[in-house]
Amino acid sequence: MTDKRKRRPRRKIKYFRIFLSIILLFLIVFAFLRLPIFNVREITVEGNDKIDSQVIISYSKLSPKDNLIFLNKDKVVENLLENPFIEEASIKKSLLNGVTIQVKESQPAAILQLADKYLILDRFGIIIDEGSSLMLNLSLVKGIKIDGQINFGQPIFSYASKEKNNLLEELFNGENIYKFKSVILEEDQAQLVLKNEVIVAFGSYSKVDYKLKVLDLMIKNIEEDGSKNPSMILMEDGPVPILVVD
Secondary structure: OOHHHHHHHHHHHHHHHHHHHHHHHHHHHHHHHHHHHEEOOEEEEEEOOOOOHHHHHHOOOOOOOEEEEOOHHHHHHHOOOOOOEEEEEEEEEEEOEEEEEEEEEEHHHHHHEOOOOEEEEEEOOOOEEEEEOOOOOEEEOOOOOOOOOOOOOOOOHHHOOOHHHHHHHHOOOOOOHHHHHEEOOOOOOOOEEOOOOEEEEEEEEOOOOHHHHHHHHHHHHHHOOOOEOOOOOEEEOOOOOEEEEO
């Protein structure tokens, strides 16, 4: 009995020493990785054309005090995407090359025609630039008035009425705007023109989501049935949308 009682405390002491050794080793490794040699020494920006590299670095909130090993890449990307002119961002880190920020700038998707100027919009409806003339390769948007100062980086939804935004927010969801050659917003109704010149008498700003889904199906049927030569789609001239063919 005496021998067994002596062995138990010795085992406990042995395990406790092993545990302390593991903790000590962990602390040593952690402290080593925190040495200044693992700090961010260089930041490189790639993919930018219009946005200054220093502006991008500022948005990333990276500094030489940051540790490469423990750097939260997701948080850095989140910071970068707060810039409305950056559509996508990614981060690469290397002990030799530091941090490389790769960005994809917002690309023109539509142009908003005002009385005396043109505003270039990305596919999410953000004002990213100003043009001096109509750009035929971009979807044309008409019917929004902007009084006062124009702020780049702002969405056009800030300048449109609630009724018009019912449609605008669906069109500028990242993909839909590319389907249309023009979007004409009147006070109580809208008219769309497809890329193939088919006029869509969209009607009122109610049931926008439903009408766009129906319109997508009609466009698909037109593309599959090459025998039809459509000229117009009437969305509210009857219980169901009407396709007018020549």
